[in-house]
Amino acid sequence: xxxxxxDPGPLSVPEGAIVSLNCTYSNSAFQYFMWYRQYSRKGPExxxxxxxxxxxxxxxxxAQVDKSSKYxxxxxxxxxxxxxxxxxxxxxxxxxxxxxxxxxxxxxTVIP
Amino acid sequence: xxxxSQTPSNKVTEKGKYVELRCDPISGHTALxxxxxxxxxxxxxxxxxxxxxxxxxxGLPNDRFFAVRPxxxxxxxxxxxxERGDSAVYLCASSLWAGADTxxxxxxxxxxxxxx
Numbered sequence: 001x002x003x004x005x006x007d008p009g010p011l012s013v014p015e016g017a018i019v020s021l022n023c024t025y026s027n028s029a030f031q032y033f034m035w036y037r038q039y040s041r042k043g044p045e046x047x048x049x050x051x052x053x054x055x056x057x058x059x060x061x062x063a064q065v066d067k068s069s070k071y072x073x074x075x076x077x078x079x080x081x082x083x084x085x086x087x088x089x090x091x092x093x094x095x096x097x098x099x100x101x102x103x104x105x106x107x108x109t110v111i112p
Numbered sequence: 113x114x115x116x117s118q119t120p121s122n123k124v125t126e127k128g129k130y131v132e133l134r135c136d137p138i139s140g141h142t143a144l145x146x147x148x149x150x151x152x153x154x155x156x157x158x159x160x161x162x163x164x165x166x167x168x169x170x171g172l173p174n175d176r177f178f179a180v181r182p183x184x185x186x187x188x189x190x191x192x193x194x195e196r197g198d199s200a201v202y203l204c205a206s207s208l209w210a211g212a213d214t215x216x217x218x219x220x221x222x223x224x225x226x227x228x
Binding site for chain 1 (some may be wrong): 216
């Protein structure tokens with residue numbers, strides 16, 4: 001079993017829809033959780049970072065962590081065509097960025 | 113440059129050949145990472161440097177893979193006797209320092225390696 005599981009999609013939604021992306025994990029040592037966005041043929045870029053259970057909001061994006069269920073989510077409100085990308089969850093047992101464990105990524109397309 | 117720069121962007125080689133991939137991190141970033149991303153997968157950790165030394169090389173798949181960062185800036189990932197299974201995008205990333213609170217890695221666009 002992989003340490004981080006993520007549905008690869010693809011996921012297609014109409015513009016303006018609410019998008020929900022999810023990851024589950026098995027390693028209870030993971031304490032730090034991130035969401036990265038990766039456009040085609042580009043490197044991933046950090047969207048959200050959190051280390052506590054609960055919600056964290058940044059504009060149209062909300063990251064949710066439930067450590068008891070080992071489940072994290074990213075919600076995108078009022079989705080835009082420019083949100084079309086692959087979304088990768090990532091996590092680590094220590095603060096900082098060494099040796100992140102990534103999910104496989106979910107490919108999202110927002111249709112105008 | 114402003115971001116992480118990787119060269120070459122694409123490399124096609126034959127099985128058994130030697131390959132070098134170069135990474136130029138963001139100026140001032142002391143931590144540098146190599147990840148490998150196979151098709152349809154997330155990035156997998158290979159190695160990270162804090163300064164000139166490899167602080168964690170636990171992700172290198174075998175002894176055909178080696179990386180250096182002699183002056184604490186540019187890094188080279190070296191792959192000997194390439195195999196078809198080495199085909200992937202090799203991503204380099206840097207951060208201010210490995211313990212930075214935000215956990216933000218700044219990735220380059222990657223070097224796409226194809227082994228025929």
